[in-house]
Amino acid sequence: MSSDKKVRVRIAPSPTGPLHIGTARTALFNWLFAKKHKGEFILRIEDTDSERSDKKFEEDIEEGLRWLGLNWDEFYRQSERGAVYEEYLAKLLDSEKAYYCFCSKDELEERRQAMLAQGLAPKYSGRCRAIPAEEARQKAGGGEPYVIRLKVPDTKIEFNDLIRGKIEFDGSLMGDMIIARENGEPLYNFTVAVDDALSEITHIIRGDDHISNTPRQIFIIQALDFEIPEYAHLPMILNPNKSKMSKRSDNVSLESYIKSGYLKGAVLNFLAFMGWHPTDDREIMNIEELIKEFSLKRVQKGGAVFSDEKLDWFNNNHIRTTDTKELLELAKDFVPKSWKLNEAMIESIKGRINRLDELEETLRFYFELPNYEGALLKWQEMNFGEVELNLNKIKDVLDNMDENLKRDKVQKAIMEIINNGSRGEYLWPLRVALSGQKNSPGPFEILEALGKKESVKRVDLALEKLDIPETY
RNA sequence: GGCCCCAUCGUCUAACGGCUAGGACGCAAGCUUCUCAAGCUUGAAAUCGGGGUUCGAUUCCCCGUGGGGUCACCA
Numbered sequence: 447m448s449s450d451k452k453v454r455v456r457i458a459p460s461p462t463g464p465l466h467i468g469t470a471r472t473a474l475f476n477w478l479f480a481k482k483h484k485g486e487f488i489l490r491i492e493d494t495d496s497e498r499s500d501k502k503f504e505e506d507i508e509e510g511l512r513w514l515g516l517n518w519d520e521f522y523r524q525s526e527r528g529a530v531y532e533e534y535l536a537k538l539l540d541s542e543k544a545y546y547c548f549c550s551k552d553e554l555e556e557r558r559q560a561m562l563a564q565g566l567a568p569k570y571s572g573r574c575r576a577i578p579a580e581e582a583r584q585k586a587g588g589g590e591p592y593v594i595r596l597k598v599p600d601t602k603i604e605f606n607d608l609i610r611g612k613i614e615f616d617g618s619l620m621g622d623m624i625i626a627r628e629n630g631e632p633l634y635n636f637t638v639a640v641d642d643a644l645s646e647i648t649h650i651i652r653g654d655d656h657i658s659n660t661p662r663q664i665f666i667i668q669a670l671d672f673e674i675p676e677y678a679h680l681p682m683i684l685n686p687n688k689s690k691m692s693k694r695s696d697n698v699s700l701e702s703y704i705k706s707g708y709l710k711g712a713v714l715n716f717l718a719f720m721g722w723h724p725t726d727d728r729e730i731m732n733i734e735e736l737i738k739e740f741s742l743k744r745v746q747k748g749g750a751v752f753s754d755e756k757l758d759w760f761n762n763n764h765i766r767t768t769d770t771k772e773l774l775e776l777a778k779d780f781v782p783k784s785w786k787l788n789e790a791m792i793e794s795i796k797g798r799i800n801r802l803d804e805l806e807e808t809l810r811f812y813f814e815l816p817n818y819e820g821a822l823l824k825w826q827e828m829n830f831g832e833v834e835l836n837l838n839k840i841k842d843v844l845d846n847m848d849e850n851l852k853r854d855k856v857q858k859a860i861m862e863i864i865n866n867g868s869r870g871e872y873l874w875p876l877r878v879a880l881s882g883q884k885n886s887p888g889p890f891e892i893l894e895a896l897g898k899k900e901s902v903k904r905v906d907l908a909l910e911k912l913d914i915p916e917t918y
Numbered sequence: 919g920g921c922c923c924c925a926u927c928g929u930c931u932a933a934c935g936g937c938u939a940g941g942a943c944g945c946a947a948g949c950u951u952c953u954c955a956a957g958c959u960u961g962a963a964a965u966c967g968g969g970g971u972u973c974g975a976u977u978c979c980c981c982g983u984g985g986g987g988u989c990a991c992c993a
Contacts, residue, residue, distance in 0.1 A: 458993090459993090460992080460993045462992080462993070492993060493993095494992095494993080495992055495993065497992090498992065498993080499993095551991070554991090555990095558990090561920095562919080562920095562989090563919095564919090565919040565920070566919080566920060567919085567920040567921060567988095567989055568920095568989065568990095569989095593991055607923095610923070610924090613922075613923080614922090615921075615922075616921075619920075619921065619989095620921090620989095624990085624991055626991085627991035628991055629991080631991085633990090633991070633992085633993090634992070634993050635993095637993095638993090653987095654922095654923065654924085654986090654987070655986095655987055655988070656987095656988095656993095657922060657923060657987075657988080658921075658922060658923090658987075658988045658989070659988085659993095661922095679923085681923095681924080682986075682987075684986080686928095686929085688985060688986065689985095689986075690986075690987070716930095719930065719931085719942095720930075721930090721931095722931095723930085723931055723932070725932090726932095726941095727932080727940080727941045727942075729930090729931095729941085729942055729943090746930090746931075747923080747924060747925090748923095748924050748925060748985095748986090749923095749924075749985090749986065749987095750929090750930065750931090751928095751929055751930075752929095752930095753929055753930065753943070753944085755929080755943055755944055756929075756930065756942080756943045756944080757943095758943090759942085759943055759944085760943090762955095762956090766956080795955090796956090797955065797956050797957095798954075798955045798956075799955090825952065825953095826952095868952090869951090869952060870951090870952045870953095871952085872952080873952035873953090874952040874953070875952085876952080877952060877953070878952090878953085881953095883953090883954095884953060884954080885953050885954035885955080886953070886954070887953095887954085887955085888952080888953085888954095889952075
């Protein structure tokens, strides 16, 4: 059908809220598909509902997609295409595939409720279909309020979903849908059908909550004599209780994840694995690998529950493999401005954190030595005298080193004095002296990050703490 | 309720109709170790139920059950 055509896909968010993590996932799948097939990815802002649309959300969406690196080849807003929709609406009216409907909102609503009460799917009766076109046109021209409805055929309709196979609907159950409302504004299903066709979208990849919109859009496409694209409906991203995640009240905006310190590579990696899996057992993948391996054929049908734990694991892995220089830059946004981070500090916490927002707490000891108890310096059964002795020996080693303590060098020197002694009796007191905490990166990493001057200062402070008589 | 979609460990998932149903997260234990992470090893943990088809069903068909989505002059 479209095998020889250039692949063109789109993400079509409506700017009625911040970029949702589910929208980001749909965007990613579209983008991956486009890249994989050397096609084009289009961003279309669906802002036909002027009441609910907001420019600030549009900006948030663009910003989020850019942050993820999901760049688009074309961009447009539906709100700027009024003339186009008018043209095709007129076409439909002229060819009598659509008609004016003068039924009042109140009576429609009444009928709707009645049908619902009977357990039937609400459906418009088609009453105004009977009004002769010329008469209707004059009524409408005369200022009588109207909406425009599409004549939905009484036929079955089926389409082949690339992920689910054949899906069938019954047009006779649908009723004539409204494609333009009273103020003349075209409605969702109509604008989507028109824009997808005019943009020559070859594959519509979207959430499966749109499955029931698909037959409606196909009816419009057929009425307009456009070509029907391929469809691929992605499984929903679910809350732990299996409900649709967009209905979660919690923060599900991409921004909230950015603020928590998730790396873009990790978010991309995790999102790709929500409903998709490569042919092998790999899980940690970068964007190039994802593009290479991506295939709609390997997309899952069932919904996927969003797991914060797994996201954390992905993030931990990506943090660990991110270049230290790059990580250092990213880290600056998560710690106080006054902290002068260096690469050794970042190196020392790689793999020890899941999110960048843990950085401030993890790195704090480098800038503010905790006020710890002298007793913490003792390892196992040591007494203060032994701690003092070992710390002094280490201090002698440090005194003989350059200001710039390279990890390997300082480690070698200290290990030499430990010789065959107990590592714990040296390294524990040293590490506590340097970090002031029970748990921390290793002493050699800290030594390098701190430098000679500060390290010696901290060892001296530890020695002072030992002067206070042991109380227990 | 009508229509539509879906169904493998708690979760993400793998398995041309054919080995003891595999991997990952999380969990538990152990190893390693100056601590905590990380890493390594091991363990517990699943094919929703019932009928078919077949020499053989996770896989194909039907019914049931369960879950979800959708039924606007929103998108």
